[in-house]
Amino acid sequence: MILLRLEDYYDVLKNINLFRNFSERDFFKLFKNIDYEISVYPKDSMVFIESTECDTLNIILSGNVRIQKIDSSGKVLVVTDFKDRDIYGEALLFGQCNTYPMTGMSTMDTTVLFIPKDAVFYLCKNDDVFLKEFLALLSSKSVTLSSKLKWISLKTIRQKICEFILIDYKKNKSLKIKLNMTKEELADIMGVQRPSLSRELMIMKNLRLIDYDYNYIYVKNLEEIMKMPLNIWYATL
Numbered sequence: 001m002i003l004l005r006l007e008d009y010y011d012v013l014k015n016i017n018l019f020r021n022f023s024e025r026d027f028f029k030l031f032k033n034i035d036y037e038i039s040v041y042p043k044d045s046m047v048f049i050e051s052t053e054c055d056t057l058n059i060i061l062s063g064n065v066r067i068q069k070i071d072s073s074g075k076v077l078v079v080t081d082f083k084d085r086d087i088y089g090e091a092l093l094f095g096q097c098n099t100y101p102m103t104g105m106s107t108m109d110t111t112v113l114f115i116p117k118d119a120v121f122y123l124c125k126n127d128d129v130f131l132k133e134f135l136a137l138l139s140s141k142s143v144t145l146s147s148k149l150k151w152i153s154l155k156t157i158r159q160k161i162c163e164f165i166l167i168d169y170k171k172n173k174s175l176k177i178k179l180n181m182t183k184e185e186l187a188d189i190m191g192v193q194r195p196s197l198s199r200e201l202m203i204m205k206n207l208r209l210i211d212y213d214y215n216y217i218y219v220k221n222l223e224e225i226m227k228m229p230l231n232i233w234y235a236t237l
Helices: 006-013 024-032 117-126 128-152 157-172 183-190 194-206 222-226 232-236
Strands: 037-041 046-048 056-062 065-070 076-082 103-106 110-116 176-178 210-212 216-219
Touching (some): 006 110, 056 117, 110 117, 117 128, 157 176, 157 194
Antiparallel strands (some): 046 103, 056 110, 210 216
16 A cells, blocks of 8 residues: 555545535644544455454545445445545444444545544544534435435335435426436435446336436326335325
């Protein structure tokens, strides 16, 4: 691993919510009294391994870390990807069970900032701004996880797409569903692979259930979509 300087990545870090309210002077003052490490992982390197202890707060400065689960038969399930400026490990850091539940692999040359647990505790204790942003980060990740669990509980990709459509339709009463995210981000929320999502969208288009372009999904057969067995939580939204 190659060790690098924090100064080399200030332009990346200043745009992360955790540090957005710090001036350049205060940012470097923040790191002056703590230990940290910046390391580079070549493509196809293990960044962290399932069941090992998470004892650092981790920020991806460049590259991509693919989160995957390997079952007893050796089959690899890709769960999601962490990209530039993504933070991981914060929810595990101070928990009783602080081991990684999955494995992280670099899919390209990847640079990661590691802030030790003791340093995070020091920053939270001595800097109110950092504490506020760290708690906001934990809260945001909790909401995101809750949302993902709802999607994952649906069995098929078509169910997930129909759920997405019906939630938006209930809210906006429009058969024109605006996509405020990329299809890659939508696939991530639903807990599926982007190619699988694109394939199912095309099948639904061929069945004349929907049409779509880069920005919108157009509902063509709402009645059939509403027949799809969905989660009970939809009715309570």
